[in-house]
Amino acid sequence: xxxxxxxxxxxxxxxxxxxxxxxxxxxxxxxxxxxxxxxxxxxxxxxxxxxxxxxxxxxxxxxxxxxxxxxxxxxxxxxxxxxxxxxxxxxxxxxxxxxxxxxxxxxxxxxxxxxxxxxxxxxxxxxxxxxxxxxxxxxxxxxxxxxxxxxxxxxxxxxxxxxxxxx
Amino acid sequence: xxxxxxxxxxxxxxxxxxxxxxxxxxxxxxxxxxxxxxxxxxxxxxxxxxxxxxxxxxxxxxxxxxxxxxxxxxxxxxxxxxxxxxxxxxxxxxxxxxxxxxxxxxxxxxxxxxxxxxxxxxxxxxxxxxxxxxxxxxxxxxxxxxxxxxxxxxxxxxxxxxxxxxxxxxxxxxxxxxxxxxxxxxxxxxxxxxxxxxxxxxxxxxxxxxxxxxxxxxxxxxxxxxxxxxxxxxxxxxxxxxxxxxxxxxxxxxxxxxxxxxxxxxxxxxxxxxxxxxxxxxxxxxxxxxxxxxxxxxxxxxxxxxxxxxxxxxxxxxxxxxxxxxxxxxxxxxxxxxxxxxxxxxxxxxxxxxxxxxxxxxxxxxxxxxxxxxxxxxxxxxxxxxxxxxxxxxxxxxxxxxxxxxxxxxxxxxxxxxxxxxxxxxxxxxxxxxxxxxxxxxxxxxxxxxxxxxxxxxxxxxxxxxxxxxxxxxxxxxxxxxxxxxxxxxxxxxxxxxxxxxxxxxxx
Numbered sequence: 001x002x003x004x005x006x007x008x009x010x011x012x013x014x015x016x017x018x019x020x021x022x023x024x025x026x027x028x029x030x031x032x033x034x035x036x037x038x039x040x041x042x043x044x045x046x047x048x049x050x051x052x053x054x055x056x057x058x059x060x061x062x063x064x065x066x067x068x069x070x071x072x073x074x075x076x077x078x079x080x081x082x083x084x085x086x087x088x089x090x091x092x093x094x095x096x097x098x099x100x101x102x103x104x105x106x107x108x109x110x111x112x113x114x115x116x117x118x119x120x121x122x123x124x125x126x127x128x129x130x131x132x133x134x135x136x137x138x139x140x141x142x143x144x145x146x147x148x149x150x151x152x153x154x155x156x157x158x159x160x161x162x163x164x165x166x167x
Numbered sequence: 168x169x170x171x172x173x174x175x176x177x178x179x180x181x182x183x184x185x186x187x188x189x190x191x192x193x194x195x196x197x198x199x200x201x202x203x204x205x206x207x208x209x210x211x212x213x214x215x216x217x218x219x220x221x222x223x224x225x226x227x228x229x230x231x232x233x234x235x236x237x238x239x240x241x242x243x244x245x246x247x248x249x250x251x252x253x254x255x256x257x258x259x260x261x262x263x264x265x266x267x268x269x270x271x272x273x274x275x276x277x278x279x280x281x282x283x284x285x286x287x288x289x290x291x292x293x294x295x296x297x298x299x300x301x302x303x304x305x306x307x308x309x310x311x312x313x314x315x316x317x318x319x320x321x322x323x324x325x326x327x328x329x330x331x332x333x334x335x336x337x338x339x340x341x342x343x344x345x346x347x348x349x350x351x352x353x354x355x356x357x358x359x360x361x362x363x364x365x366x367x368x369x370x371x372x373x374x375x376x377x378x379x380x381x382x383x384x385x386x387x388x389x390x391x392x393x394x395x396x397x398x399x400x401x402x403x404x405x406x407x408x409x410x411x412x413x414x415x416x417x418x419x420x421x422x423x424x425x426x427x428x429x430x431x432x433x434x435x436x437x438x439x440x441x442x443x444x445x446x447x448x449x450x451x452x453x454x455x456x457x458x459x460x461x462x463x464x465x466x467x468x469x470x471x472x473x474x475x476x477x478x479x480x481x482x483x484x485x486x487x488x489x490x491x492x493x494x495x496x497x498x499x500x501x502x503x504x505x506x507x508x509x510x511x512x513x514x515x516x517x518x519x520x521x522x523x524x525x526x527x528x529x530x531x532x533x534x535x536x537x538x539x540x541x542x543x544x545x546x547x548x549x550x551x552x553x554x555x556x557x558x559x560x561x562x563x564x565x566x567x568x569x570x571x572x573x574x575x576x577x578x579x580x581x582x583x584x585x586x587x588x589x590x591x592x593x594x595x596x597x598x599x600x601x602x603x604x605x606x607x608x609x610x611x612x613x614x615x616x617x618x619x620x621x622x623x624x625x626x627x628x629x630x631x632x633x634x635x636x637x638x639x640x641x642x643x644x645x646x647x648x649x650x651x652x653x654x655x656x657x658x659x660x661x662x663x664x665x666x667x668x669x670x671x672x673x674x675x
Contacts, residue, residue, distance in 0.1 A: 009186035014381055018389040021253045026396050026411040030421055032308050033408045043333065045326045112318070112325035150406045154332065167404070 037116040038147040040086075040124075042094055044157035047108040048080035049131040082109035083138075085127040086155060088117060119149050126155050126164050139163040172268030177648045180606070189644065191375045195608040197262035199374040200382065202360075204255040207383060209353070211248040214241060216350075219300065221342040226302040227400040234397060246390030252297070253415040254386065256290050263287070267444065271611075274453040275366075275476050275502045277445035282363045284442045286356060293352040294416035300345045305410050307331055307401035309417055316423035319431050334403045366500065368477050369614055454503025454579070455530045459494045461485055463513045464526035466492035469628055470507035473582070475613035476500050479507060494527060504612035505529050505583025509622070512629040516591045529579070537578060541588065544574040545595045553598040553664035555657060558584045560604045562611040566650035569657045581605075582615035586622050586631040589640055599664045601641045603653050609646070616644055638667055 033039060054075040062070045079100040086094035094113050101107030109130075124145050129138040141164040145153050156165040176194075183192045193200055218241050220229040233241030263283065266272060272280035295313055299306045310331035318325045329336045364370040373379070396411050412421070423430040461484070471479045471494060478500035484491040494507075508514075513526040516538050523534045541556070548554045555573040559565055560581035569575050578584055581604035589600045602623065604616035620642050621627035631640065641660050645653040 006186055006188070010381065013183075013186060014385040017254070017382075018250075018385040021250050021257070021386075021415070022389045022393045024414045025249060025253055026413065028412075028414075029409045030308075030412040031409050032406055035408060039406055041332060043325075043329055045329070110326045112315070112328055150408055152332070152404050152406055154404075156333070 033116055033150060036119050036149060038119060038149060038151040038153060039114055040088065040093070040117045040153045040155070041112075041114040042084060042086055042126075042155045043112050044082070044084070044128075044155075045108050045110045046082055046128070046130060046157045046159065048082045048100055049133070049136065050075060051078045051080045051105075051132050052076045053133065077104045077106040079106055079109070080130055080132040082111065082157075083127075083129040084111050085125075085129075086113075087125040089123050117147055117153070119147050121146055124153070124155075124166060126166065128157055128164060141166060169268075169270045172270065174648065176265055176268050177646060180609070180646075181649070184606070187378070189607040191377050192606075192608070193374070193378055194265065195606065196371060196374045196378065197258055197265060199371045200378065201255055201258045201262060202372045203374050203379050203382065204251050204258060205356075205360075207251040207386065208248055208255055211244040211251065214244040215248055216346070219346070221346050222339040223302075223337055223342065226300060226342050230301050230303075231397060234394060238394070242394055243387070243390050246393075246395040247386055248297075249395040249413070250386050250389055252290075252294055253413065254382070256287060256294070256415055259287050259290065263441075267441070272445045273451070274445070275478070275500050278366050279363055280445055281442055282359065282365075284438060286359050286363065288438070289352055289356040289359060291416060291419075293349060293356065294413075296345055296349045296352065298413070298417065300342065300349060301397065302342075302401050303398035304401055304407040305398050305412070307403065308407070308410050309412075309420055312420040312424050316420065316427050316431070319427045332403055337403075366477050367613065368475065371608070454501075456498035456501035456503060457496050457505070457507050457527050457529055459496060459527050460525065461493055463524050464493045465513065466494070467512055467526075468492075468494075469510040469512060470494050470527050473506050473510040473614070473618050475504065475506055475610075475615070476502050478502070496527070502612055503529060503531060504580040504615065505532070505578055506580055506612055506615050506618060508534060509580075509582045509585045509618070510629065511585065514585045514587050516585075516588055517594065529583070532579060532583075534585075537576070537583070537588070538591075540576045541592060542595065544576050545592060545597055548572065548574050548597065553661050554596065555599045555601060555661055555664070556592045556597040557653070557657060558588070558592075558600060558602045560615065562647060563603055563605045564645035564647055564650040564653040566654050569654055570661070572661065573657050580610070580612045580615040581619045582610075582612070582622075584619070586629055589623065590632050590635050593635060593639055599639045599641065599660055601643055601657060601660050603643045603645055603656075606644045606646050606649075638663070
């Protein structure tokens with residue numbers, strides 16, 4: 001192949017290489033949400049209550065323990081799983097136990113779920129139960145949400161903000 | 168499969184040879200090209216990082232200002248950083264595919280093969296982190312997708328996703344962490360590259376100047392013409408319906424969104440299968456390692472310098488006084504290529520009737536056998552001049568018939584032919600010696616064709632004796648599939664020899 005043809009060939013190959021890089025750096029576009037939809041997202045990290053009642057130690061038991069270990073109550077470390085329930089317009093979307101983290105099950109439960117929802121007004125009902133012993137009443141919240149296209153409706157649980165948060 | 172793979176690679180290489188020439192063919196310097204692209208990424212990254220703000224409010228704004236305030240400076244550098252990163256990953260993957268198709272992963276090559284496997288993944292991870300740093304809508308979406316995917320793995324919790332969905336969870340320290348990772352992971356990549364080349368002495372890490380310049384120029388032009396996109400600032404209460412996605416770095420994420428476990432298993436399976444390729448059947452026996460002959464090894468270190476796989480080290484000589492040393496061959500690293508044999512200056516082929524003396528030799532094809540084959544071939548040549556001897560390479564072109572008045576003898580690698588054998592052949596009455604090796608930069612044993620050319624040109628020890636007429640010696644490079652080129656080169660050489668007078672003093 002003579003020199004001018006080689007130069008043209010090299011130019012073509014360089015341009016093809018750069019074109020490949022530039023084109024696939026942005027194309028084809030990726031659809032995140034279908035038109036006319038927003039997103040309902042459940043995300044929380046919350047430690048459930050201790051799963052078993054604490055037991056009062058007897059005087060004999062206390063005496064057998066080292067002085068610095070003599071706590072009056074014997075409490076297990078394991079926490080309750082957090083049960084989350086999400087209903088949209090009466091339809092149950094999430095009804096699930098989220099297990100506590102950690103080898104001893106003594107960490108916080110983390111939950112995550114998402115699904116697209118149609119634009120418009122929806123009735124959202126959320127319930128969290130964090131005590132398997134059933135003593136405490138579950139956290140519950142119901143709200144009417146206006147969903148715009150692309151809007152993210154976030155359901156969270158923040159104990160310091162009173163429990164269930166819908167944003 | 169291997170035969171088909173080799174044919175595919177050779178067809179592509181020949182096409183590129185026609186356009187770039189054999190020396191500048193990018194397919195034969197993919198590793199070096201990847202290095203060059205990495206340096207472009209690093210250099211442009213320094214510029215971008217100098218102006219980047221590691222804060223929630225400043226991250227996106229500082230990137231946006233790169234484009235709006237200094238499109239010819241920071242904007243250009245950010246685009247170059249992105250495009251060169253894409254090119255780096257693409258070239259690295261093509262490099263991996265080429266070596267796989269050529270079957271260059273077994274035996275002594277296993278270490279370089281296996282150590283190369285994590286490198287594309289490190290590049291991929293670094294790239295994804297880089298996209299997060301921009302903190303635009305793309306960062307928001309891919310952050311969510313990446314952590315949702317990562318949560319499939321045991322031990323990685325979904326709470327990490329909260330960094331991309333809850334504005335209250337994001338702090339300036341998050342961006343400091345991203346910066347740390349975006350620098351730290353490439354440093355790991357560099358460390359991985361160093362390990363990757365540990366057993367490859369004289370590795371080519373710089374492409375030919377023309378290729379380096381051409382690649383840089385075309386990436387700069389692309390950066391100027393089509394600057395890298397920047398989407399609107401991330402808004403954790405709003406999702407974009409559509410985003411532009413870099414499919415080279417982020418293409419796995421939509422797949423993982425659709426089928427996270429299957430995508431994870433697929434990635435793991437492909438990586439594992441490729442990593443285990445060196446031990447995949449059918450297993451072939453490795454060539455026997457070179458052997459050192461202690462009485463004839465004077466510890467000159469020429470074989471140490473020439474070994475393409477770092478299989479030779481030096482140790483105190485067992486019989487000669489200190490500080491004389493002896494070459495020691497590590498058999499698990501030895502390719503059995505014979506490059507070290509061609510480097511040995513102790514070789515004495517011209518003592519008729521006496522055995523060939525050499526400090527290092529191949530048990531499978533010793534120099535004594537090669538000399539016998541060479542002598543038999545020369546004796547079989549017709550008397551009519553010009554009489555040409557082709558010293559061939561077992562991996563390169565081996566035409567059944569090189570033409571009239573020509574005979575060919577083959578060694579595992581062209582570099583196994585010591586320059587004194589060329590001299591010896593001329594003294595035995597041939598008019599010219601043509602040494603044929605693998606194509607430029609594509610020696611099956613990495614450096615054989617390079618060392619051969621340098622030894623015969625007199626620029627590398629052991630050199631061809633200065634009194635040998637250089638017009639009687641020629642080096643050619645033709646791959647196995649390119650026998651026609653070798654036949655053509657022989658014909659041209661014969662024509663040149665016929666036209667030139669043959670000095671009688673070179674014949675014994």
